[in-house]
Amino acid sequence: MTETIPVVHVIDDDDSVRKAVTRLLKAAGYEAQDYANAGDFLLAAPTAASGCLVLDVRMPGPSGLELQAALKRQGNCLPIIFLSGHGDIPMSVQAIKAGAVDFLTKPVQRQALLAAVSHALEINRATSAERARSEFLQSCYQALTEREREIFRMVVQGRLNKQIASALGIAERTVKAHRAQVMEKMQVTTLADLVRVAGELGLEAA
Amino acid sequence: MRSVLADEKTVKPEGSHGHQRLGHQRLGHQRLGHQRLHQAFRAALAIAGFALAFFLLQRLTFLLRFPPYERTTFWVPGALTFSILLIAPLKNWWWYYVGLCLAGYAAYYGDQQIPASIALLSAQFHFLAVAAGVFFIRRFAAGIPFATVGSMLAFVLAAVFIVPFATSVPADLIRLYQGNPHVWPTAIRSFLSIALGMLIATPALTTLLVQFRNGWQSTNRTKVLEALALSAALLVISFWVFTKPAEGNAPSLIYAPMPFLLWAALRFEVSGASWALLVIAYLSTWNAINGRGPFSAETPDEHVLQLQVFLLAVSLPLLLVAAGAGERRRAYSRLLEEMQERRRTEERFRLVVESTPNAMLMINRSGEIVLANQQTERLFGYRQEELLGQPFERIFPERLRPEPAKSLREFFAAPALRGIGNEEELCGLRKNGSEFPLEIGLTPIESPGGLLAFAVVTDNTEKRRAEEARRELVHASRLAVLSEFTASIAHEINQPLGAILSNADAAELLLENASPPLDEVRRILADIRSDDLRASEVIRKLRGLLRRGEVERQPLDLNGVVRDVSIILRAEAHRRGVEIILKLSANPCIVWGDRVHLQQVLLNLIVNGFEAMAETRGDRRVTLSTELSGGEVIVRVSDSGAGIPAERLPKLFDRFFSTKREGMGMGLAISRSLVEEHGGRIWAESPSGSGAHFCFALPLEPPAAETQSDLLNSVESLR
Incomplete structure (x- = not known):
């Protein structure tokens, strides 16, 4: 995927807090966007993938935790930093369990906020890279024929060409040709790389 | 006859x-x-x-x-x-x-x-x-x-x-x-x-x-005996005087009955004198006719004239003396009766004064104590002799003395029932130097020695103590209600503080630039100022509610009171997902009251509404409205909860009546007592399907000249 500038989405119903946090993030050099509630965010940036969320826990309408759950259901994995008016321990535990990057208490220290944001963007970048590679491998895998996928699976299971040929009832030479095709389509050169890719694709001993 | x-x-x-x-x-x-x-x-x-x-x-x-x-x-x-x-x-x-x-x-x-x-x-x-x-x-x-x-x-x-x-x-x-x-x-x-x-x-x-x-x-027995004795004496002397032969009779003898006539006139008054004169007249005439006594010597013509002149000369003064004696006796007995009546009245008055549980004093125009009852002795520790003749300021502590003295002067200038000084602060001074709260009413009493002030002294120690306890209770209840939303209040203060911090951080970062965007920094500073004001406003409102101060009555606008409370409760409403709607009267709703207590009433009613909607699925709304109606301000706190069963409505404001599991049942009772203290009334309505309405009405403060001057005074004092 192409490099997009990460955006920090600030969602807080309190105007002054929202404005101040957004301002701080911008001053720190981040691209920041603010929303008064969860609904506004969902309408404005439904598919945002690059960046992170700075989310007030308590808001009218859907709360921060409810938005977190909804995003997770959608498969949106933007990292979330929670801001809370007061350190509510059960709530922070719940949020962290659900995958929140951090849980900060207002008034939030600059270092803490910026560190959390930078950490979150790091995570976001990492997950984005991971996701890009897995999408690439998936597309390579999709390019394989049914026979090639069969042979791919058997190769990474460690079977020898001869064994594969006898199992499939084809010539060993044909197996070799398919195997070369797989290596080429999956853009690997060594068997070890192929095994790793299989691992990344989740093709275990199935 | x-x-x-x-x-x-x-x-x-x-x-x-x-x-x-x-x-x-x-x-x-x-x-x-x-x-x-x-x-x-x-x-x-x-x-x-x-x-x-x-x-x-x-x-x-x-x-x-x-x-x-x-x-x-x-x-x-x-x-x-x-x-x-x-x-x-x-x-x-x-x-x-x-x-x-x-x-x-x-x-x-x-x-x-x-x-x-x-x-x-x-x-x-x-x-x-x-x-x-x-x-x-x-x-x-x-x-x-x-x-x-x-x-x-x-x-x-x-x-x-x-x-x-x-x-x-x-x-x-x-x-x-x-x-x-x-x-x-x-x-x-x-x-x-x-x-x-x-x-x-x-x-x-x-x-x-x-x-x-x-x-x-019924006549006095001794009087009867005296009458008999007088009659006998008069008869004897008259017989003696009027039957003696004319010859050798001293003319002065006819005056012999005089002492007895005077006796009759002075002791038996007109009737006695009259009867005695009748006796003398008959006896003298009868004897004169029969040629006896002093009037028998001359010719009959002369007899009659002499006799008549004699009798007239005796009768006229005697009857007047008798009438005078009677008049004097009656006047004297009337005087005696009046004196006795007065003594009885005084005695009754004294009994009343001594038997009442209040200390009572009489004070004359020059401020001296002229009477003090036993209760006064007991209350102040002085003996009566120590108080009589003393200036009445002596029963007050030194620092308070000008006030009662002024009240007394005003009292004598326009005598009518009135109190002394400021009831809230007035104290008495005992002989042993201790002070105690008291209340004094002055009543004018006319006495022979001139107008007196009759002072009834009530010991207010117990009353003041009860008031103090009640104030404590009211304050404790206020704290209890407020403590329920410390979290929200902290949040309400925390929000602007957080914004201030972030704004300051942002400004700092911006100023690190080679060419700092000063306009943005200025905007940041303006925001910081407004957030600071926002936080301090909440704190100020809160401090008012937390304070355990004296009751301060002043004219105030209920609209403002409602607004203040809605600010304090904004965060709590937010937390509970409740929307607070204000529907305030366009006209100022001025009442005479204590701001903190009226806020407390509203606080109780609104929190009540919050709690009533805890289980509510749909919209959670609390509507606060003020309305002028017939010389009253009516404040309504309406929630969109389930409402209150009709049978519970009358008991809601009773002490220890609670529908909440952890409720003490004091909030509404205290609200009621606070409202009633303001001369108002409080009630609840629950029309089916529209939640509960808690309402209270306070008398509208008339925009009288007096009030306006008070208002001006309070404005002055604020400066």
Whole structure:
């Protein structure tokens, strides 16, 4: 995927807090966007993938935790930093369990906020890279024929060409040709790389 | 005589015992015929009785005639007419007129010297003369005859001049007309005879008749004995004086009865003097006729004149002295009664003052204590002697003294019921130096020594303590309610603080740039300022509510109170997902009240509404409205919860009544007491399907000049 500038989405119903946090993030050099509630965010940036969320826990309408759950259901994995008016321990535990990057208490220290944001963007970048590679491998895998996928699976299971040929009832030479095709389509050169890719694709001993 | 007097008893115009008794007997069958019969019977009895008495007296008088005159020394029957007309009501006079005509005719019946027509005619003259005398007395001396020197003088004038003149002159004229040669010599004597008879006998007969009419009043035994002794002494001395032969009789002897006459006049007053004079008159005349005593030496002409002059000279001063003695005795006994009554009143007053549980003081115009009851001794620890005559400021602590002194001055300037000083702060000072709260009411009391301030002192220690306890409770309850949303309040303060911090951080970062965006920094500073104000506003409102201050009544706008409370509760409403809607009256809703207490009432009602909606699925709304209605401000707190069952509505404001599991049941009870303290009322409504409405109404503060000046004062004091 192409490099997009990460955006920090600030969602807080309190105007002054929202404005101040957004301002701080911008001053720190981040691209920041603010929303008064969860609904506004969902309408404005439904598919945002690059960046992170700075989310007030308590808001009218859907709360921060409810938005977190909804995003997770959608498969949106933007990292979330929670801001809370007061350190509510059960709530922070719940949020962290659900995958929140951090849980900060207002008034939030600059270092803490910026560190959390930078950490979150790091995570976001990492997950984005991971996701890009897995999408690439998936597309390579999709390019394989049914026979090639069969042979791919058997190769990474460690079977020898001869064994594969006898199992499939084809010539060993044909197996070799398919195997070369797989290596080429999956853009690997060594068997070890192929095994790793299989691992990344989740093709275990199935 | 007796029959007349017995009759007089029934004749008495209004309310005599006899009359009432008869009236009662007749009440059962009250028929007009019976009454008429009764009236006629009484009239007949009175006529007959009077005629008989008059006739007998006339006959008795004839016995005292000095031959050859037909006239007597003193003529008593006229006194009977005079007495009866003096006490009889005007409407019954005709009875005595008829009786007089009968008796007059009868008296001369068979007397060849005087024709019947003349007898009847002289009776007419006599009646008219007496009537004239009675009118004269009634005109100039109202009330009981002879009771005062004044009425006695009027009587003497009537008896000595009017009646004799009117009686004798026409009779003399008739005689003159008839050609009687002896008219002139007899005229002066008959005039004096009538005057003497009237003068001497009328008081005696009148008092006798009055006593008969009123029933015999129980007389003092010693008085009776004294009367008997006096009578005996008078009879003895009179016999002695008037029966001694004229020869060798010292003329001064006739003064021997004087001491006894004076005795009678001073001790038995008019009636005593009158009877004593009658005795003297009869005895002297009788003996003179029979040629005994001091008046027997000269010719009959001389006798009569001397006797009459003697009797007149004795009677006139004696009767006036007697009337004076009576007047004085009555005045004295009235005075005595008044004094006793006053003493009784004073005693009652003293008992009341001593038996009341309050301390009571009397203070005179110069501020001195003139009376202090036992409770005052007990309350202040002084003995009465230590307080009397002292300035009343002594019972106040030094620092408070100007206030009561001022109140007292104002009290004496315009005497009316009023209090002293500032009730909230007024303290008393005991002898031992300790202070205690008290309350003093001043009442004006007129006393012989001038206007006094009657001060009722109430010991307010207990009351003040109870007030203190109640204030504690109110404060504790306020804290309890507030503590329920410390979290929200902290949040409400935290938000602007967080914003300030982030803004400051942002500004710092921006200023690190080579060319800092100053406009943005300025905007940041403006935001910081407004967030700071926002936080401090919440803190200020909160501090007001947390304070345990004195009650401060002032004119305030309920709209503002509602707004303040909505600010404090904004975060809590937010936390609970409740929307607070304000529907405030466009006009200022000025009431006289304590801001903190009214905020507390609203706080209780709103929190109540929050809690009522805890389980509510749909919209959670609390609507706060103010409304002017008929001289009141009505504040409503309406929630969109499930409402309250009708049977619970009346009990809601009772103490310890709670629908919440962890509720103490104090919030609404305290709200009620606070509202009632403001002269308002509080109630709840729950129309089906629209949640509960908690309402309270407070009297609208009239925009009077006084209030406005107070408002100005409070504005002044704020500066």
